[in-house]
Amino acid sequence: MQEVLQQLANLQYIDSRIDEIRQLRGDLPEEVLDIETNIVRYEAKLKQLEDEQTSLITEKSKLELDIESSMGKTKKYEEQQLTVRNNREYDALTKEIEAQKQFVDNAVSRIEEIERRQEEVVVEIEAHKVNLEETQVLFKEKKENLDSVIESTKSEEEKLLAKRDDLEKELDSRYVRSYNRLREGLTNGIAVVAMEKGAALGMALPPQTQVEIRRKNKVIIDEHSGRIVIDPSFFDEARKQLKI
Secondary structure: OHHHHHHHHHHHHHHHHHHHHHHHHOOHHHHHHHHHHHHHHHHHHHHHHHHHHHHHHHHHHHHHHHHHHHHHHHHHHHHHHOOOOOHHHHHHHHHHHHHHHHHHHHHHHHHHHHHHHHHHHHHHHHHHHHHHHHHHHHHHHHHHHHHHHHHHHHHHHHHHHHHHHHHHHHOOHHHHHHHHHHHHOOOOOOOEEEOEOOEEOOEEOOHHHHHHHHHOOOOEEOOOOOOEEEOOHHHHHHHHHOOO
16 A cells, blocks of 8 residues: 555656646746737738728829819810800800819818828837837747746656656556546645645644554545645655656
8 A cells, every 4th residue: 555655646746746847837828829919910900001001092193193184174174165155065064164173172182081091000000010029029038938948847847747657557547547536626736745743734634544644554535625645755755766
């Protein structure tokens, strides 16, 4: 039974160290992904604004040409009015002149709208460029930090995972299932704890339970937390055996 208790201690020791390594990375992977998503969003918005800017320039140029053409038509119709032979022709030309003038008024109004929007777009483009540059710098910093953490802990984590696999194969499947089920149900993942000064995680243990734990000949479950409580010497041995 002592071998089983030692294997459980080893398993917990490994899992706790793996948890520490992953906690060291913290939220970095999610942060890096979020920042990367923001970069894509800023790039898309920037392209949209630049496309709008190009479209506004094209539209304004076309309107200016249309205004020039319309004013040319107006001048031609006004000259034709001087040579008409009846009121019907004169009235028809008057309507054409009014239509061309109305078109020019509308085009001029639209050009004014375009110019206002062009000013706004320039400001928005500059703001998005700043946001994009700042986000790219932040992404570079976070990515380098994450890569550094991963690189510094990768080797140790791989060795720990390999040892964990070996331990699960050696340990009776009943204990493995119980341990894993217990660990998954705990927020801190501590399924096996050491008895310290007659207590487990600060909760005093009955004297008889303390005696049984010190005998090291059975698996003791703490009635308060449901965790497996073992003699601290098992963790001392785990640190010696699993020094990586």
